[in-house]
Amino acid sequence: MSDFAKTKSIFHLPEGVIYLDGNSLGPLPKATPDNIGNMLTNEWGEMLITGWNKADWMGQPSRVGDRIGKLIGAAAGSVVMGDTLSIKVYQAVSSALELNSSRKVVLSDNGNFPTDLYMVDGLLKSLDAGHELRLSDPDKVEESLSEEIAVLMLTEVDYRTGRKHNMKALTEKAHALGIIVIWDLAHSAGAVEVDLEGCNADFAVGCTYKYLNGGPGAPAFIYVAPRLQDKIRPSLSGWMGHEAPFAFDLDYRAGAGIERMRVGTPPVIALTALESALDIWDMVSMADVRAKSIELCDLFISEVEARCPELELNSPRDGENRGSQVTFKFNEGYAAMQALIAHGVIGDFRAPDNMRFGFTPLYIDESDVRAAVDILADVINNKLWDKPEYKQKARVT
Amino acid sequence: MSDFAKTKSIFHLPEGVIYLDGNSLGPLPKATPDNIGNMLTNEWGEMLITGWNKADWMGQPSRVGDRIGKLIGAAAGSVVMGDTLSIKVYQAVSSALELNSSRKVVLSDNGNFPTDLYMVDGLLKSLDAGHELRLSDPDKVEESLSEEIAVLMLTEVDYRTGRKHNMKALTEKAHALGIIVIWDLAHSAGAVEVDLEGCNADFAVGCTYKYLNGGPGAPAFIYVAPRLQDKIRPSLSGWMGHEAPFAFDLDYRAGAGIERMRVGTPPVIALTALESALDIWDMVSMADVRAKSIELCDLFISEVEARCPELELNSPRDGENRGSQVTFKFNEGYAAMQALIAHGVIGDFRAPDNMRFGFTPLYIDESDVRAAVDILADVINNKLWDKPEYKQKARVT
Numbered sequence: 001m002s003d004f005a006k007t008k009s010i011f012h013l014p015e016g017v018i019y020l021d022g023n024s025l026g027p028l029p030k031a032t033p034d035n036i037g038n039m040l041t042n043e044w045g046e047m048l049i050t051g052w053n054k055a056d057w058m059g060q061p062s063r064v065g066d067r068i069g070k071l072i073g074a075a076a077g078s079v080v081m082g083d084t085l086s087i088k089v090y091q092a093v094s095s096a097l098e099l100n101s102s103r104k105v106v107l108s109d110n111g112n113f114p115t116d117l118y119m120v121d122g123l124l125k126s127l128d129a130g131h132e133l134r135l136s137d138p139d140k141v142e143e144s145l146s147e148e149i150a151v152l153m154l155t156e157v158d159y160r161t162g163r164k165h166n167m168k169a170l171t172e173k174a175h176a177l178g179i180i181v182i183w184d185l186a187h188s189a190g191a192v193e194v195d196l197e198g199c200n201a202d203f204a205v206g207c208t209y210k211y212l213n214g215g216p217g218a219p220a221f222i223y224v225a226p227r228l229q230d231k232i233r234p235s236l237s238g239w240m241g242h243e244a245p246f247a248f249d250l251d252y253r254a255g256a257g258i259e260r261m262r263v264g265t266p267p268v269i270a271l272t273a274l275e276s277a278l279d280i281w282d283m284v285s286m287a288d289v290r291a292k293s294i295e296l297c298d299l300f301i302s303e304v305e306a307r308c309p310e311l312e313l314n315s316p317r318d319g320e321n322r323g324s325q326v327t328f329k330f331n332e333g334y335a336a337m338q339a340l341i342a343h344g345v346i347g348d349f350r351a352p353d354n355m356r357f358g359f360t361p362l363y364i365d366e367s368d369v370r371a372a373v374d375i376l377a378d379v380i381n382n383k384l385w386d387k388p389e390y391k392q393k394a395r396v397t
Numbered sequence: 398m399s400d401f402a403k404t405k406s407i408f409h410l411p412e413g414v415i416y417l418d419g420n421s422l423g424p425l426p427k428a429t430p431d432n433i434g435n436m437l438t439n440e441w442g443e444m445l446i447t448g449w450n451k452a453d454w455m456g457q458p459s460r461v462g463d464r465i466g467k468l469i470g471a472a473a474g475s476v477v478m479g480d481t482l483s484i485k486v487y488q489a490v491s492s493a494l495e496l497n498s499s500r501k502v503v504l505s506d507n508g509n510f511p512t513d514l515y516m517v518d519g520l521l522k523s524l525d526a527g528h529e530l531r532l533s534d535p536d537k538v539e540e541s542l543s544e545e546i547a548v549l550m551l552t553e554v555d556y557r558t559g560r561k562h563n564m565k566a567l568t569e570k571a572h573a574l575g576i577i578v579i580w581d582l583a584h585s586a587g588a589v590e591v592d593l594e595g596c597n598a599d600f601a602v603g604c605t606y607k608y609l610n611g612g613p614g615a616p617a618f619i620y621v622a623p624r625l626q627d628k629i630r631p632s633l634s635g636w637m638g639h640e641a642p643f644a645f646d647l648d649y650r651a652g653a654g655i656e657r658m659r660v661g662t663p664p665v666i667a668l669t670a671l672e673s674a675l676d677i678w679d680m681v682s683m684a685d686v687r688a689k690s691i692e693l694c695d696l697f698i699s700e701v702e703a704r705c706p707e708l709e710l711n712s713p714r715d716g717e718n719r720g721s722q723v724t725f726k727f728n729e730g731y732a733a734m735q736a737l738i739a740h741g742v743i744g745d746f747r748a749p750d751n752m753r754f755g756f757t758p759l760y761i762d763e764s765d766v767r768a769a770v771d772i773l774a775d776v777i778n779n780k781l782w783d784k785p786e787y788k789q790k791a792r793v794t
Contacts, residue, residue, distance in 0.1 A: 012438070012442040014442070014443050014445070017445070019445055021445065021446045024446050025441075025445060025446045025448075025449075027441075027442070027445060028437060028438070028441045028442040032437060033433075033434050033437045033438055036430075036433060036434075036437065036666070037430050037433075037434060040425060040429060040430045040433065040612075040670075041409070041425070041430055044422075044424075044425045044612055044613060045409040045411070045424070045425040046411050048411070048414070048416055048418065048422060048424060048743060049418045049421050049422045049743060049745065050738070050743070051422075051613065052422075052613070057613055057614075083480060083481070083484065083661070084479075084480070084635070084660060084661025084662055084664075085661055085662075086633070086635035086636065086637075086660050086661035087480065087484060087633065087635075087660060087661060090633060094523060098523075110647060113636075113645075114636055114639070114645050114646060114647060114649075115635050115636035115637075115661065117647055117649075118634045118635060118636055118639065118649040119633070119634060119635060121634060121648075121649050122630075122631060122632050122633060122634030122649065123632070125630065125632075126491060126495075126523070126524065126632045127523065127524065127525075128524075128526070129525070135647070207662070209662065215437075215441055215665065215666050216441060216448065216449070216454055216662070216663075216665035216666070217454075217661075217662045217663045217664040217665045217666070217667075217668075218664075218666075219664075220661070233519075233522065234519060235519050235520070235522075235523045236483070236484065236487060236516065236519060237515045237516060237518060237519030238481070238483035238484075238512050238515060238516060239483065239510075239511055239512035239515055240483075240512075242511070242515065247748065248510075248511050248747065248748060249511060250507060250511060250514055250532070251518075252511075252514075252515040252518050252519065263481060263483050263484060264480070264481025264482055264483035264484060264512065264614075264617070265481055265482075265604070265606065265613070265614045266613075266614045267481075267614040267615075267616075267664060267667050268612065268613035268614045269433070269612050269613070269614070269615075269666055269667050269670055270614075270664050270666050270667050271614075273437075273666055341447070346445060346446060346447070348446065350645065351644065351645060
C-alpha cells in the first residue's frame with residue numbers, strides 16, 4: 001500500500017461522497033472517537049481534577065504546539081495552542097504594534113480572510129491612538145511596504161483563490177524596512193511546506209480544523225520567534241500565561257517564552273481530538289504531501305478546463321504559487337455547488353461566483369479527482385444546477 | 398429514589414473516592430462519552446462541512462447559552478458561549494469601559510480570582526489611556542464605590558473562602574452612582590441561585606467546567622443585559638459576531654444583540670460535552686440544589702469543628718452569605734490535602750493555608766460528607782500528613 005493509501009484508510013469518509021472541502025473542515029480520523037472516549041472515561045472520569053497533572057492536561061497546549069511546530073518549521077518551544085484563530089490574530093497584532101510603537105499602520109491585503117481584518121479593526125478602535133489598517137491588492141503588497149508600516153499581516157494562502165504569497169521574500173523585504181510580519185497559516189499548515197525559521201518570521205497564527213483535521217472549532221496556534229518571545233507584553237494576559245499560575249498572585253507577571261501567549265484554561269477535550277489527528281503526520285512527509293497536492297490540483301485544472309469550458313480558473317496556474325485548493329468562477333456558482341453537493345461531491349462556494357475545491361492527498365487520490373470532474377461536468381454541461389432548490393440561498397458555511 | 402439520588406446516579410464517580418472538588422472541575426456525566434461519540438461519528442464524520450447547518454453547530458453557542466441563561470436568571474437571547482472566562486472578562490470590561498468612557502477606574506476586590514485582574518491589567522496597559530485598576534477588600538466594596546468608578550467587576554463567590562457578595566444590593570448601589578457592573582459567576586452558575594434580570598445586572602461572565610460539569614477547559618459564557626447589547630462595540634470583533642459572517646465583507650458590522658459577543662469559530666466538540674451535561678438541570682430545581690448545598694456545607698462545618706479543633710473556618714458561617722464550598726485554614730494545609738487525597742477524599746489547597754472543599758448536591762450526599770470528615774479527622778488528628786511525600790510541593794491545580 002502506498003503511503004497515501006495508508007493515510008486514506010485512517011479517515012472516516014462517508015459512503016458515496018467525494019470530499020473536496022477539507023480546506024474548510026478536515027474529515028474525522030477514525031481513531032479520534034476512541035481517543036476522546038479514553039480521555040473522557042479514563043482521564044476526566046477517573047482522575048477528575050488530578051488529571052491536570054497526572055494526564056498532563058496542563059502541558060497539552062505546548063506539547064501539541066510543538067507537534068504543529070514541526071509541520072511549519074518552528075523550533076520546540078515556539079508554538080502554543082489555545083482559543084481561536086481570531087483571538088490569536090489579536091494577540092499577535094497587539095504584541096507586534098507595541099514592539100513597533102513609533103509606527104501606526106497595519107498593512108494587509110484585501111484577499112485576507114475577513115476575521116483577521118475585523119480583529120485588527122476592533123483592536124485599533126480600542127487603542128484609539130491614530131492607527132490605520134491599510135489594505136493593498138494582494139499583488140501590490142511588496143510595493144506598499146514602507147517605513148510607515150508597523151506591522152504587515154498576511155494570510156499566506158488566499159482563502160478564495162489559493163493564491164500563495166512568497167513568505168520568504170516578503171518577510172525579508174519587510175524586515176529591511178523595520179516592519180514586523182505576522183503570517184496567518186490557516187490554509188498553509190498541513191497543506192504546503194512552511195519554514196517559519198528559514199523565513200525568519202516574527203509571528204504566525206493558524207487554525208487546526210482544516211488540513212490538520214482537528215474537528216469543528218478546533219483550537220488555534222500561535223508562533224512567536226524565540227528572539228521576540230521575552231520582549232512581548234501579552235495584551236490578553238490570562239492566568240495560564242502567568243509565570244506562576246497557581247501562586248494566585250494579584251499581579252500579572254508574564255511567563256517565560258511562548259507560555260505567555262496562553263490565556264485561559266486549556267480546552268482539553270478539543271486538544272485531545274487535535275492531538276489524535278496529528279498522529280497521521282508521522283506516516284508522511286510534508287514534502288510528499290505538497291508534491292502530491294500539486295499533482296492533484298494540476299490534474300483537476302486540466303480536466304475541468306477540458307470538459308467544462310464555461311468555468312474560468314480563478315487560482316494561480318503554477319502550483320508553486322498556489323495552496324492546496326483550486327477555484328473556478330462560474331456565474332451560477334452558488335446553485336452549481338448546491339447541485340454538486342446533492343450529487344455527492346462536496347466543495348464550497350465563496351461569493352460572488354467562486355466554486356472552491358480543496359485537495360488533500362491524505363485522503364483524496366487521482367480516482368477521486370476524476371470521479372469528481374465527471375460529476376461536475378454533468379452538473380455544468382447538463383445544467384443540473386438550474387432548479388429552484390439549488391438557487392435558494394441558505395446560510396452558507 | 399430522591400431527586401438527588403437520581404442525579405448522583407448519572408455521574409461517573411470513581412470507586413473509593415469522595416469528590417469534594419467539583420468547584421474546580423465537575424465530574425463526568427455518564428452520558429457525555431456517548432453524546433460526544435455520536436456527534437463525532439454521525440455529525441462530523443458523516444455530515445462533514447454540512448454539519449454547520451444540518452446539525453446546527455452554528456446555533457450551538459446561542460442554544461447552549463440560552464440553557465445556561467435559565468440557571469442564572471437571564472432571558473433567552475442574552476447569553477452566548479465561547480472562548481474562556483478570561484476572554485469573556487476582557488470582552489465585558491472593554492465594552493463596559495467604552496460605555497462609561499468619561500471615567501477611568503475599574504474597581505474590583507482583592508479576593509477576586511487573579512485571571513480577572515490580570516485580564517483587566519493587560520487591557521488597561523493596552524489602552525494606555527490613564528485607567529486605573531483599584532482593589533478594595535471584599536468587605537469594603539460598597540464604601541469604595543464613587544462617581545469616579547467606571548466599572549465594578551466582582552466575582553460573586555470568592556474562590557478561596559466561598560464568601561458571597563450581595564449581587565442585588567451592590568448592583569443597585571453601583572447603578573445609583575452611574576457605575577457599570579460585571580459579575581463573574583464562575584463559582585455561582587449551577588451552585589447558587591442567580592437572578593441577573595432581577596438584579597438588573599449589566600454584564601456577567603462565567604465558566605462551565607465547575608458546577609456545570611462541562612469538562613476540563615469547557616467554554617465560557619457571557620451575559621449582556623438586553624438594554625445594553627446594541628450599544629456595545631465588541632473589542633474582539635471576530636467574524637462569528639459579524640452581522641453576516643458568510644458575506645465575507647471586508648468591513649466589520651456588529652451582529653444583532655448578544656451575537657456580537659461571539660468571536661471565532663465555535664468549539665463544537667467541547668460545546669457538545671457541555672450541552673450533554675446540561676440535561677441534568679431538567680431533573681432538579683436550582684432552589685432545591687441551593688437549599689441542599691447549604692445543608693451539606695453546614696453539616697461539614699459542624700462535624701469538622703467538632704472533630705478537628707486545629708482547623709479554623711475560613712468561610713462565612715451563615716449559608717446565605719456563602720457559595721457552595723467551605724474552606725478551613727490549617728498551617729500544614731498543603732500536606733494535609735495531599736494526605737487526604739491519598740486517602741480518597743479529593744479537595745484542594747489554595748495558598749497560603751486554605752483547605753477547600755466543594756459540596757454539590759447533584760452527586761454529594763450526607764453520607765459522603767460524614768465519610769469525608771471521618772478521613773479528614775484521621776489525617777489531622779493522627780498527623781497522617783506528616784510525611785515527606787505529602788510536603789513536597791508539586792504543581793498545584
